[in-house]
Structure formats: C-alpha cells, structure tokens
Amino acid sequence: MLSICEIFYSLQGESTYAGLPCIFVRLAGCNLRCAWCDTTYSHAEGQAMSLEAILQQIQSYPARLVEFTGGEPLLQKTELLPLLDRLHQAGYTLLLETNGSISLQGLPDYLVAIVDIKCPDSGVWKSEAELGAWTNNLPYLRPQDELKFVLCSRKDYLFATDFIRQNKLQTHQIIFSPVRERLAPTQLASWLLEDGLPYRLQLQLHKLIDLK
C-alpha cells in the first residue's frame, strides 16, 4: 500500500519534459518544510491505495508519461519501487521529483529523477553540516537525472551557481525556477544572460495556463 495525496492528469510543468501531457501521482507526507512550499496539503496523511488501484487509475488516462511527486515520494521508496517496475514493464516513461534529502541509491536506471537542491532561502538548512544531505546524494546521480534549484533571491542564485561549479554538475540538465512573488522571472533571466550560463529558466507552465 502507498499513501497517496492525489492522482491527476495535467501538463508536465517543471523539467525538460515541460509541456507534455503527464499523469501525476502525488505521494503524501514530507520530511521538509520549505518556506515557499506550494503543496502544503501534501504533508498530511494520505489515502492508502494498493498498487493495483493506482495502476488502474493511471491506465485510465491516455498519456504514457507518469511523474511521481509529493510531498516526498522517496519516504515510501520500498513500496514505490515495485510500482515503478510494473509501469516500466508496461512501457511508461517515468519521472520522479524528489526534494533531494533522501538517498537516491538504488533507483532503477529507467527512471529520470528531478532532484531539488535546496537553496538558503528555502530555510530547510542552516549550516554547511545540514547542507550535507544534498552533497551526500551527488555520487548517486545518473546522467539522465535533472537538478532543480528553486530561487527566491540573489543569494539563492549565487549559492546555486557556486554549488553547480564546486560539485562539477554542469553535465546535468539544470533548471532554475523563480518563486512566484519573491523573484521576478525577468530578474533571474537578466542574471543568466549576464553570466551566460547554460541553465534553463523555467516557469511553472501548468500554473501559467491555469491548470492544476
């Protein structure tokens, strides 16, 4: 059984898969409390659903792309892995969005992980030692995995660009996403243009066109 917050069908909005029809499985529960979290409703206990019931709901939609998100889906990693296998065997393309604080070790090769690296203004870490959870995960990144930095400020931008450089992460697809009403997209665009960095500015496409 998995604890599920919701399953819905929309456009993928926050990765290099943005714009594609996608089935979202939002798992319940999160171990972090980001200052700008826009899915606090996913922190509560969800509905217990069997693997078969989840598969049935996924198969009721016409798309072949599925994203697991949260909350933090890797809190239910043991129960999640058999579901990923079933979907992979059925020919689905699979994405998993994770907050980056839980080990990525053992994720299957067919899965694309979209891994958040939390910046200072997220408020989830206060020291270099607490930042360790994210650096501990770096050896487990696979070439296909994407890194997402959600930015509130110039401080966050400088942290993100330094983190990428210091940890030699430039070979991954890098996504910079501004927090609504905290950092203007035009401001972030001007910093990227000024520095000429090959990082992708991304707005929450599904919200811009008023989808869930």
Ligand code: SF4
């Ligand atoms: S990790 Fe995601 S769900 Fe959890 S608090 Fe942060 S933004 Fe919200």
